[in-house]
Ligand SMILES: Nc1ncnc2c1ncn2[C@@H]1O[C@H](COP(=O)(O)OP(=O)(O)O)[C@@H](O)[C@H]1O
């Protein structure tokens with residue numbers, strides 16, 4: 001097992017930069033999620049690491065060994081494809097045995113290793129079946145068993161759960177995480193599902209248009225997004241824009257918003273503040289308990305009840321602010337009602353105005 | 359309308375009948391009637407057209423078994439069929455692979471056109487072109503002598519290799535097309551998955567690609583073997599005196615000797631032999647495919 005380092009990796013297709021100077025350090029034994037919208041370069045990055053495609057420039061190292069020009073069959077990686085890519089002409093056991101058998105391992109070794117891998121993915125009894133006789137979830141497990149039975153240095157997964165329905169997906173997320181912990185393999189997991197990235201990984205890298213936008217543990221990216229894109233792509237965020245005061249911003253109508261975290265900016269520059277909807281308190285009173293709290297007034301334009309919580313859309317000065325409130329059975333606000341929104345500066349992140357987002 | 363057909367009710371059948379009728383009519387006229395006439399002929403002493411008296415007989419079939427020559431020729435034709443089929447695999451399969459897995463887009467279309475071009479040229483033109491290339495002092499001879507420093511004398515015309523070359527050229531497109539269809543249906547991610555597991559290209563070919571394209575190979579082989587065993591045009595024109603095969607003997611009965619009953623009997627024996635071979639081969643082929 002080994003860590004993976006990519007440094008200043010670029011790859012263009014014609015004039016299109018699919019990867020633009022990406023550097024990431026994937027820790028040994030870590031579970032890393034590559035997150036980004038469709039077309040952001042996630043698959044391209046994974047294919048460079050796997051060796052299916054070669055970068056125009058930059059370095060890739062697996063376990064400290066430079067591999068930029070090493071072909072895929074020599075990289076000792078395990079790959080799981082979105083469409084499973086099981087060999088239809090072989091039984092489940094033969095599929096899993098494939099990697100060991102092309103290496104020329106002894107028959108007895110192969111048999112016991114295959115059984116162990118199938119047991120690990122809880123398909124111990126289905127070795128004799130053909131891939132077409134399995135359900136989607138079972139095929140995904142076979143693909144996983146086939147990828148890890150050769151004891152690769154890295155496990156690469158390209159949206160492996162994308163083709164499964166919601167309930168099965170959650171099961172497989174838990175399962176995949178369990179297996180990854182059990183064998184402790186460095187795992188790079190591509191997804192466009194932010195929830196999946198948040199719940200499964202110990203580090204997330206957000207890609208956009210071939211560039212690495214932000215990188216870090218899930219909590220850090222969620223609590224301290226560095227761009228409006230990161231704030232809105234990972235989780236939900238209200239973005240308030242104005243001119244920075246150094247420690248916060250002043251909105252167009254003069255209201256000051258204080259931020260407890262984020263960038264340090266020169267006063268007067270354009271900037272924005274991001275606030276998560278669940279951090280905002282909503283009420284009708286104007287009396288204040290916390291004099292430092294940020295405060296805005298508005299009118300409820302819409303309320304969506306979702307059982308354990310409710311989402312309020314509050315209009316103020318041409319902008320709609322989203323607020324999520326746990327259903328405690330106390331607060332009952334109706335559409336059209338005038339309300340006061342409050343949240344602490346610690347829940348507010350100051351973000352430099354980005355050139356490429358409005 | 360469509361709904362009615364799907365229900366399979368009597369009215370559905372009635373509305374489907376006009377659609378099926380042309381096909382059945384065609385099958386009856388083009389295959390069943392001539393074939394029945396030939397079966398009939400093969401049991402006659404004389405052709406009724408000649409005006410002489412005729413009666414039913416088994417002599418035509420007996421001729422095949424009483425004269426070793428026919429049996430020898432049949433074996434030679436079967437061997438020809440086998441060799442041509444093998445050459446078509448050797449040439450056609452790699453071509454189909456390259457076409458399906460290496461070329462993309464425009465260049466694939468262009469090369470595809472080149473492959474199926476022999477289909478569109480007249481068979482006789484094709485064979486006589488080969489005659490011009492292969493004969494002594496012909497195109498191949500002249501070209502080789504222009505390049506090589508020493509004098510060589512290539513005279514492939516009227517030889518067994520000439521027959522093979524002509525037949526392979528005529529039939530290789532079938533192999534390319536059937537193999538192309540099965541190869542192109544193999545998902546590229548299967549090949550990538552195999553490579554990520556450490557398989558070399560040769561191992562991928564042996565364990566995944568060939569097994570998955572076996573149906574195409576089998577279909578191509580059947581499409582080539584059957585007509586080649588009965589072929590007469592290429593053996594006659596390119597083989598000359600060495601080009602006497604089972605097919606040319608049958609042709610002789612129809613166009614030269616005018617012994618249609620014997621020609622018909624020989625054809626049905628060939629048909630029977632080919633069907634037996636395909637029947638014997640099918641369980642084996644089914645297993646690999
Ligand atoms: N082989 C290729 N040829 C041309 N363009 C490509 C190729 N592979 C990827 N691209 C382009 O690179 C960009 C990134 O693609 P990809 O890495 O597949 O994105 P993602 O996996 O994040 O959805 C896309 O705009 C895509 O069209």
Ligand SMILES: [Mg+2]
Nearest residue numbers: 042043044158
């Ligand atoms: Mg992708």
